[in-house]
Amino acid sequence: MLKNPSSKYRPFPAIALPDRQWPSRTIERAPVWLSTDLRDGNQALFEPMNAERKLRLFDLLVQVGLKEIEVGFPAASQTDFDIVRHLIESGRVPDDVTLMVMTQAREDLIVRTVEALRGARRAIVHVYNATAPLWRRTVFRLSEDEVMALVERQVRCLRRLTDACPDTEWVLQYSPETFCMTELEVSLRACTTAMQAWGAGPGRPIILNLPTTVEVATPNVFADQIEWMDRHLPQREHVILSVHPHNDRGTGVACAELALMAGAQRVEGCLFGNGERSGNVDLVTLALNLYTQGVAPGLDFSDLGAVARTVEACTALPVHPRHPYAGDLVHTAFSGSHQDAIRKGLAARSEGGFWEVPYLPIDPADIGRTFDNVIRVNSQSGKGGIAYLMERHFGLVMPRRMQVEFSAVVQAHADTSEAEVDVDRLWTLFAATYLAPTAEGGALTCHGHRCHAINAEGAGAAVRVELDLTHRGIRTTLHGTGTGPVDATVQALDRHLRIDHFEERSASSGADASAWAIVEMACRDQPGTRFGVGRHADIATAGVLAVLSAAARWEQVS
Numbered sequence: 001m002l003k004n005p006s007s008k009y010r011p012f013p014a015i016a017l018p019d020r021q022w023p024s025r026t027i028e029r030a031p032v033w034l035s036t037d038l039r040d041g042n043q044a045l046f047e048p049m050n051a052e053r054k055l056r057l058f059d060l061l062v063q064v065g066l067k068e069i070e071v072g073f074p075a076a077s078q079t080d081f082d083i084v085r086h087l088i089e090s091g092r093v094p095d096d097v098t099l100m101v102m103t104q105a106r107e108d109l110i111v112r113t114v115e116a117l118r119g120a121r122r123a124i125v126h127v128y129n130a131t132a133p134l135w136r137r138t139v140f141r142l143s144e145d146e147v148m149a150l151v152e153r154q155v156r157c158l159r160r161l162t163d164a165c166p167d168t169e170w171v172l173q174y175s176p177e178t179f180c181m182t183e184l185e186v187s188l189r190a191c192t193t194a195m196q197a198w199g200a201g202p203g204r205p206i207i208l209n210l211p212t213t214v215e216v217a218t219p220n221v222f223a224d225q226i227e228w229m230d231r232h233l234p235q236r237e238h239v240i241l242s243v244h245p246h247n248d249r250g251t252g253v254a255c256a257e258l259a260l261m262a263g264a265q266r267v268e269g270c271l272f273g274n275g276e277r278s279g280n281v282d283l284v285t286l287a288l289n290l291y292t293q294g295v296a297p298g299l300d301f302s303d304l305g306a307v308a309r310t311v312e313a314c315t316a317l318p319v320h321p322r323h324p325y326a327g328d329l330v331h332t333a334f335s336g337s338h339q340d341a342i343r344k345g346l347a348a349r350s351e352g353g354f355w356e357v358p359y360l361p362i363d364p365a366d367i368g369r370t371f372d373n374v375i376r377v378n379s380q381s382g383k384g385g386i387a388y389l390m391e392r393h394f395g396l397v398m399p400r401r402m403q404v405e406f407s408a409v410v411q412a413h414a415d416t417s418e419a420e421v422d423v424d425r426l427w428t429l430f431a432a433t434y435l436a437p438t439a440e441g442g443a444l445t446c447h448g449h450r451c452h453a454i455n456a457e458g459a460g461a462a463v464r465v466e467l468d469l470t471h472r473g474i475r476t477t478l479h480g481t482g483t484g485p486v487d488a489t490v491q492a493l494d495r496h497l498r499i500d501h502f503e504e505r506s507a508s509s510g511a512d513a514s515a516w517a518i519v520e521m522a523c524r525d526q527p528g529t530r531f532g533v534g535r536h537a538d539i540a541t542a543g544v545l546a547v548l549s550a551a552a553r554w555e556q557v558s
């Protein structure tokens, strides 16, 4: 890279529009959407789609709710021509969906294009020619006047051919390709020339489609360009003002949104931003951006995962795991403070209110995502996320101080393994720390204690417990009396133990119903507390096991 790039690259000049209005506007309704997945998207693939993949993607676009679909460049290849014929002849195009096809402003190509559309109920013919100075100079070697003459000649040619097929409702879309790099007066002249040649007016609408063929400026510049055109176009009410943003600077979505604020009514793009170079604007992101502002986008992404899988299969391009809304990781928090805030936000949420959950801009359920992956654990995670997973997957609500204790266990494991701690691993760590198997050969075990029998008798202030234990290979019987089985167990163990906190709750219902007991115990002369957990079908036994668990954990550290 150059130390000083200003000798090679120039900044794009600002547009003189001091009274610009777009910055104070908001987007209040969805634009008309056009999918160019089968044209711009297709022309950007290593291997353009075959007929089968094109038809599969076409069906998906219809299913998602696209009403205008650019299906190809029929004069370019027999495959594209045949697809257009197939769509028209097979009746696969719903009545409310209009096909669009593209052609250069060349007579031979226009003739073939109109031929491809024979019999269509309604069709948009998309004629384009590049208008920017660099293209005029180097690609076409045409003066500005000659460019206008080309537009006029070719649009008249199209008009002649389409007038001869009155059974089809014809719409012209004219694109001054390279609009974003063209002098505004020249773009306006090209558009006006196309309008006049087409005879645009009442009953003969025209789509004027203004592309950032290659993004070369910040999105505010594009918005200024669109607002300028919006103000200067004649017969504005007969024009559908469309934009076709690319994404070379990574700001395709911003360009489209600001253009809508500046007067555009229609947006062309591709699902997940496929398209030439760094892609066309991503229709999924645009639509869901609207949705999360409370504006119905008119496109249905309730099962976004299925849409992504079909697009991947048709284009052979993966959707990035961090792709807005659609990526596998975008509803997942690994970091502790995010997890904590999400958990609290989900708990505080009441049904039917506005969606207000920290770090989640959209309710994953609205786009067919479950909450299973919202929180995942690695070395960046904290107690909140771990507690969320333990509660969600195992029905265990841990007291706050226990969350702190267990998260240190998980953190130590994550630091050593340098890997994600999935839910199975979390359970293994939890069980090894607190539970140990509770039923083994008919006996109960908890850490070093193998508990053959627990007998509790009495009630109220005098419960007597007999523990038949094997501890470090020695079988022994312990007795204790207390205010309940838990207290009696502490007395039986005689370990200078003190219960600071005890809670029990049922973990599940039905045949395998079991209870959780959690105990926090202190040990005389030792700082801090240790938690113990018991799980058993019998709630009293769960309590006894929790005490054995905590006692064993004290023993491990003493």
Ligand SMILES: CC(=O)SCCNC(=O)CCNC(=O)[C@H](O)C(C)(C)COP(=O)(O)OP(=O)(O)OC[C@H]1O[C@@H](n2cnc3c(N)ncnc32)[C@H](O)[C@@H]1OP(=O)(O)O
Binding pocket: 040, 043, 073, 075, 076, 077, 103, 104, 105, 106, 109, 128, 129, 130, 139, 140, 177, 213, 276
């Ligand atoms: C920004 C975009 O995405 S535009 C869409 C581009 N998509 C495609 O090009 C995909 C399909 N295209 C094709 O298959 C081929 O380009 C075809 C079949 C359409 C035309 O092929 P060919 O005639 O063999 O050649 P090619 O595309 O190189 O044409 C270049 C000629 O067309 C002219 N030309 C290019 N674009 C246009 C246009 N929009 N309008 C009129 N003439 C044009 C060029 O100036 C050049 O003229 P020259 O031969 O006199 O120098």
Ligand SMILES: CC(C)C(=O)C(=O)O
Binding pocket: 040, 128, 175, 176, 177, 178, 209, 211, 212, 213, 214, 244, 246
């Ligand atoms: C709208 C057309 C001509 C296009 O694909 C572009 O300019 O990128």
